Amino acid sequence: MNPLGWLQLILFLVVLALITKPLGIWLCKVLDVNGKTFLDPVLKPVERLLYKLCGIDPSKEHNWKQYTIAMLVFSLVTMLFSYGALRLQAHLPWQGVLDKAVSADKQTALTPALAFNTATSFATNTNWQNYSGENTMSYFSQMVALASHNFWSAAVGIALAAAFVRAIARDRAKTIGNFWTDLVRIILYLLIPICIVYSLFLVSQGMIQNFSPYTQVAHIDQASGSTPSFLQQGPMASQIAIKMLGTNGGGYTGANAAHPFENPTPLSNFIQMLSIFAIPSALTWYLGKTVKNQKHGWAVWLAMSIIFVAGALACWQAEVSGNPRLTQLGVNPVPGNMEGKEVRFGVFNSALFATITTDASCGAVNCMHDSLTPLGGMIPLLNLHLGEIIFGGVGAGLYGMLVFIVIAIFLAGLMVGRTPEYLGKKIEAYDMKAASLAILILTFSILGFTAWAVVSDWGQAGITNQGPHGFSEILYGYSSCVANNGSAFAGLNGNANPPQPAGVPPLDWHYNFTLGLATLFGRFLMIIPVMALAGNLGAKKLIPPSPGSFPVANFTFVLLLVGTILIVAALNFFPALSLGPIIEHFLMRNPAAHLY
Numbered sequence: 001m002n003p004l005g006w007l008q009l010i011l012f013l014v015v016l017a018l019i020t021k022p023l024g025i026w027l028c029k030v031l032d033v034n035g036k037t038f039l040d041p042v043l044k045p046v047e048r049l050l051y052k053l054c055g056i057d058p059s060k061e062h063n064w065k066q067y068t069i070a071m072l073v074f075s076l077v078t079m080l081f082s083y084g085a086l087r088l089q090a091h092l093p094w095q096g097v098l099d100k101a102v103s104a105d106k107q108t109a110l111t112p113a114l115a116f117n118t119a120t121s122f123a124t125n126t127n128w129q130n131y132s133g134e135n136t137m138s139y140f141s142q143m144v145a146l147a148s149h150n151f152w153s154a155a156v157g158i159a160l161a162a163a164f165v166r167a168i169a170r171d172r173a174k175t176i177g178n179f180w181t182d183l184v185r186i187i188l189y190l191l192i193p194i195c196i197v198y199s200l201f202l203v204s205q206g207m208i209q210n211f212s213p214y215t216q217v218a219h220i221d222q223a224s225g226s227t228p229s230f231l232q233q234g235p236m237a238s239q240i241a242i243k244m245l246g247t248n249g250g251g252y253t254g255a256n257a258a259h260p261f262e263n264p265t266p267l268s269n270f271i272q273m274l275s276i277f278a279i280p281s282a283l284t285w286y287l288g289k290t291v292k293n294q295k296h297g298w299a300v301w302l303a304m305s306i307i308f309v310a311g312a313l314a315c316w317q318a319e320v321s322g323n324p325r326l327t328q329l330g331v332n333p334v335p336g337n338m339e340g341k342e343v344r345f346g347v348f349n350s351a352l353f354a355t356i357t358t359d360a361s362c363g364a365v366n367c368m369h370d371s372l373t374p375l376g377g378m379i380p381l382l383n384l385h386l387g388e389i390i391f392g393g394v395g396a397g398l399y400g401m402l403v404f405i406v407i408a409i410f411l412a413g414l415m416v417g418r419t420p421e422y423l424g425k426k427i428e429a430y431d432m433k434a435a436s437l438a439i440l441i442l443t444f445s446i447l448g449f450t451a452w453a454v455v456s457d458w459g460q461a462g463i464t465n466q467g468p469h470g471f472s473e474i475l476y477g478y479s480s481c482v483a484n485n486g487s488a489f490a491g492l493n494g495n496a497n498p499p500q501p502a503g504v505p506p507l508d509w510h511y512n513f514t515l516g517l518a519t520l521f522g523r524f525l526m527i528i529p530v531m532a533l534a535g536n537l538g539a540k541k542l543i544p545p546s547p548g549s550f551p552v553a554n555f556t557f558v559l560l561l562v563g564t565i566l567i568v569a570a571l572n573f574f575p576a577l578s579l580g581p582i583i584e585h586f587l588m589r590n591p592a593a594h595l596y
Contacts (some may be wrong), residue, residue, distance in 0.1 A: 024285025064535025154246030249363025340371020363486025
């Protein structure tokens with residue numbers, strides 16, 4: 001754990017803290033339908049036109065049920081749109097670019113199961129990919145079917161968080177905002193402007209942005225008849241910008257952020273990590289400003305930062321320690337565990353990236369998580385089990401954290417014998433039922449799907465390794481999808497086909513269907529109780545603070561929140577983690593044990 005790593009970690013936290021307030025101020029303007037911005041002269045006419053074309057009345061607000069239904073309808077329609085585009089890929093624009101470039105075995109249209117998996121994945125901000133982008137997707141699919149969802153799903157998450165915060169701040173309110181207005185303003189005033197600047201920065205670092213055909217690369221032994229290789233081209237920078245800023249994570253290439261085109265330089269690597277946390281961090285400032293308690297917003301930020309730093313240090317320590325079995329073979333242990341990592345980034349940047357991307361619901365990777373040491377791989381897995389609330393996905397991280405805050409305040413009330421109260425709103429039985437249901441949906445979905453796959457032929461057919469590591473591959477896959485992350489233990493083959501009787505064609509739907517279903521459960525089934533909680537809090541009367549009110553802006557609150565997260569969330573999955581990375585760690589350290 002060298003000084004340069006410590007310096008970069010400190011620099012990352014400092015820069016993140018510095019951009020939190022300016023971006024939070026911008027969010028306050030964007031999420032206020034009457035907010036004024038310097039972009040109004042250009043974008044206000046576009047905003048009005050969109051309202052007129054879509055029949056939106058920005059002055060008419062929704063109650064929590066109307067807001068939730070509007071979100072579900074929008075997500076369903078856009079998911080069906082992407083499914084159709086992927087199924088018809090061979091007949092849509094720019095397919096010819098790939099047909100002339102890539103190998104003959106490339107799919108020109110996705111199978112129904114893979115198209116379903118991909119459409120649900122991108123509609124839920126998960127971006128799980130059971131394919132390699134450069135060999136599967138046309139330019140049209142990359143830009144329209146996928147990158148457009150990166151804007152839509154990110155905007156949906158931010159809108160839901162804004163609605164929840166409004167509900168907490170309002171007094172006996174029947175409404176929590178207008179979903180369509182929030183969606184339009186977030187995309188127009190926040191995501192598109194930042195992504196334009198971000199894309200230009202990425203191009204300046206060497207990332208490609210074109211519509212050129214793939215470039216054929218001659219091999220040294222070309223004369224021997226070997227199959228030629230192709231250097232991918234295409235509109236990459238524009239997709240990577242929103243992939244990171246919107247915590248989407250879907251890679252343009254199969255190697256994701258480990259690919260030199262997707263992540264060309266150390267600076268691009270740092271900025272990509274920073275952009276993953278940028279909006280989730282700013283939303284904590286938006287929370288404090290909206291509820292008129294800025295110290296509370298910073299207290300939530302501090303709680304997130306404590307768990308983030310602890311996870312990053314644990315993953316870093318595990319990776320620099322390396323594999324003792326390699327040391328026994330005489331391999332130099334100084335570099336640590338470099339297998340599966342880019343030499344350009346090294347151990348620290350790989351561990352930091354893995355922690356950040358799983359703290360948020362991003363899923364982008366610059367190293368292969370399957371190659372992490374057992375305890376190093378457990379940290380990303382544990383981050384997924386916490387519900388990705390450590391800054392988390394854009395919007396999703398904040399409303400997930402608010403659920404845990406409600407639980408923490410309720411527990412505090414029980415400990416001191418007073419009625420629990422959060423920012424002037426009493427926490428009652430209905431609120432706890434809704435919060436508990438959201439946590440239980442996450443837990444049962446992850447463990448239920450994992451158990452199903454573990455005992456099934458199709459589930460075991462998809463793992464590369466046996467034993468505890470194979471179990472970790474399956475557990476990570478469903479944890480990633482339910483948590484709407486999208487990263488994977490790369491050893492899991494999501495297109496696996498179980499053995500079929502003679503003459504029966506192979507099936508690819510088992511993992512594709514169950515993983516797709518897991519993404520839907522993690523996004524939409526969980527959001528219903530969360531929005532019900534928001535609606536109930538919004539309808540409550542604001543009570544002035546009293547001597548019995550639990551303070552939510554001091555370090556005691558921060559410790560209570562961190563403890564609640566670890567106890568309520570982490571302990572649910574401790575038995576599963578024991579069967580996977582924990583037992584694998586002890587097997588790795590025992591020279592006489594067989595790992596697989």
